Structure formats: structure tokens, C-alpha cells
Amino acid sequence: xxxxxxxxxxxxxxxxxxxxxxxxxxxxxxxxxxxxxxxxxxxxxxxxxxxxxxxxxxxxxxxxxxxxxxxxxxxxxxxxxxxxxxxxxxxxxxxxxxxxxxxxxxxxxxxxxxxxxxxxxxxxxxxxxxxxxxxxxxxxxxxxxxxxxxxxxxxxxxxxxxxxxxxxxxxxxxxxxxxxxxxxxxxxxxxxxxxxxxxxxxxxxxxxxxxxxxxxxxxxxxxxxxxxxxxxxxxxxxxxxxxxxxxxxxxxxxxxxxxxxxxxxxxxxxxxxxxxxxxxxxxxxxxxxxxxxxxxxxxxxxxxxxxxxxxxxxxxxxxxxxxxx
Numbered sequence: 396x397x398x399x400x401x402x403x404x405x406x407x408x409x410x411x412x413x414x415x416x417x418x419x420x421x422x423x424x425x426x427x428x429x430x431x432x433x434x435x436x437x438x439x440x441x442x443x444x445x446x447x448x449x450x451x452x453x454x455x456x457x458x459x460x461x462x463x464x465x466x467x468x469x470x471x472x473x474x475x476x477x478x479x480x481x482x483x484x485x486x487x488x489x490x491x492x493x494x495x496x497x498x499x500x501x502x503x504x505x506x507x508x509x510x511x512x513x514x515x516x517x518x519x520x521x522x523x524x525x526x527x528x529x530x531x532x533x534x535x536x537x538x539x540x541x542x543x544x545x546x547x548x549x550x551x552x553x554x555x556x557x558x559x560x561x562x563x564x565x566x567x568x569x570x571x572x573x574x575x576x577x578x579x580x581x582x583x584x585x586x587x588x589x590x591x592x593x594x595x596x597x598x599x600x601x602x603x604x605x606x607x608x609x610x611x612x613x614x615x616x617x618x619x620x621x622x623x624x625x626x627x628x629x630x631x632x633x634x635x636x637x638x639x640x641x642x643x644x645x646x647x648x649x650x651x652x653x654x655x656x657x658x659x660x661x662x663x664x665x666x667x668x669x670x671x672x673x674x675x676x677x678x679x680x681x682x683x684x685x686x687x688x689x690x691x692x693x694x695x696x697x698x699x700x701x702x703x704x705x706x707x708x709x710x711x712x713x714x715x716x717x718x719x720x
């Protein structure tokens with residue numbers, strides 16, 4: 396068992412390994428970009444914008460309410476890190492930092508939003524780098540735990556219809572789902588049964604939460620992913636089954652992570668067009684996705700930008716060493 400980690404470290408240390416990873420990511424990005432360009436050439440954009448203008452107000456309000464609920468829930472993820480680390484910041488401060496970083500994370504990428512903004516804002520509030528690292532790690536773990544659980548369940552019991560030309564067939568998707576589901580279950584079992592509760596990785600201490608906290612992580616994250624899919628489901632006017640929308644959204648999410656495109660720009664659209672264009676007209680799909688971006692990405696970013704500027708202005712006015720509000 397000790398040989399496998401050493402083997403992985405040996406591969407990662409080889410000079411060709413970083414280039415191989417970059418080339419793989421670039422190849423995936425080129426594939427998605429070519430798919431998007433091919434689809435975009437056939438789109439009647441006038442019909443897309445007409446469909447966006449024709450959205451009924453109740454549907455927009457329902458989608459906006461689901462988006463607000465998702466942001467409210469995700470903004471509580473850092474409270475788990477607060478509980479684990481025991482840092483003294485008030486919950487209102489934590490939620491505010493979490494909201495700002497999440498909005499910037501979605502639009503600018505995880506390194507800028509999810510990490511850099513958290514370090515800057517938390518350090519202004521008096522937290523040291525080690526504590527911030529543990530909070531960020533716990534929040535990211537919480538987010539992807541729900542993904543593992545839902546993707547596993549959807550891919551195993553309700554696999555999404557894949558195009559005939561894709562190398563991954565329905566059986567392969569079910570196998571992938573089983574692996575993801577096993578990973579989520581393994582984490583819960585580890586939290587419940589492991590006698591060792593902490594590890595030191597690159598001089599950072601990582602601690603296992605309790606079983607109750609692990610189950611809370613799964614519940615919060617899974618609910619958040621369901622809410623996000625619910626936004627798109629409402630904007631598609633409920634014409635595609637919710638499990639299918641959820642499955643496609645989960646595929647698009649991991650595709651955006653692999654390509655490292657900020658906000659998954661174009662990736663989300665490419666995946667939805669590839670998987671659902673046979674079930675709905677392209678103009679209707681694109682209208683839903685562009686409206687989703689406006690509701691879930693741009694509107695919260697505007698609010699987060701305003702909050703961030705207010706936080707920065709307040710920090711400049713505060714005396715040195717002040718913990719802030």
C-alpha cells in the first residue's frame with residue numbers, strides 16, 4: 396500500500412507530467428470549444444433573445460427564489476469550517492465572506508474567488524493563514540461531497556441519454572456513478588469509524604469531522620446542487636424531467652472544472668446543447684442558459700462587488716488591529 400502513494404509522487408515529479416496534464420486539459424477545452432462553435436453557427440440568435448424576452452414573470456420569480464435559496468445555503472458552508480476550527484468570528488461575518496467569495500468564484504474561477512478572496516477578507520478579520528486554509532478546505536470538501544452523492548445516484552439509477560458518438564456509453568456512466576457514490580459513502584464511513592482523526596499534509600493539519608457533521612455536509616451540499624438544477628429546470632419551463640436536467644448540469648459542472656474556464660463560459664452551453672438539443676429546440680435551451688447566467692452569476696456578482704467595496708472601505712477606516720464588524 397505504501398508503494399502506490401510513492402508511485403504517484405514519482406509520476407508527479409517527472410518533468411513531462413505537468414505538460415501532460417496541461418495538454419489533456421487543453422485537448423478537452425478544444426473539444427468543448429469546437430462543439431460550441433459548431434452549435435453556435437446554427438443558432439438563430441434572434442429567436443434566442445425573443446425567447447428570453449418572452450419568459451413569464453412567475454417562472455423568473457421562481458427561478459430567482461431558488462437561486463437566492465442556493466446562495467443563502469452555500470453562504471453557510473464556511474460555518475462548518477468555523478465549527479471545526481473554533482475561530483472567533485461571528486456567523487454574520489462568515490456568511491458575508493462566504494457569499495462574496497462564492498459569487499466571485501463562479502465568475503472568475505476558484506483561485507481568485509474561492510481562495511484569494513477568502514484569504515484577503517478573513518485575514519482582514521484577524522484569522523491566520525492556517526485557519527483560513529482549513530476553512531477553505533472544509534468548504535470545498537462540503538461542496539464536492541454533495542456532487543459525489545448526487546452524481547453517483549443519478550448516473551447509476553437514472554443515467555442521462557448520451558450522444559451516439561461519445562466514447563462513454565450508458566454502462567460506462569453507470570460505472571462512473573458507482574465509483575462516485577462509493578467515494579461519498581467511504582467518506583461517511585471514515586468519519587464514523589476511523590480512529591485516527593487528523594493528518595498533516597504539507598504542514599497543514601486536516602481533521603476528520605464527526606459523523607453528524609459529515610452527514611450535515613452531505614445534506615447541505617446535495618440540497619445546494621438540487622437548488623441549482625432547480626433554477627435551470629424552472630427556466631426550461633419544466634419541459635425536461637428534473638433528473639435529466641440534474642444529470643446534465645452535473646456533467647457540465649465537472650467539465651467546467653476540467654477546462655479551467657472562468658464561470659464555465661461556453662462549457663455549460665456546449666454540454667446542454669450536446670445532450671439535450673434533441674429534446675428541446677436550441678434557441679429555447681440557450682435562452683434558458685443565458686437567463687440562468689444572468690440570475691445565478693451576474694446578479695449575485697453585482698451584489699457581491701458592492702459588498703466587497705463596502706468591506707474594503709470599512710477596513711480602511713478601521714484602526715489597525717480592529718477585527719471589523
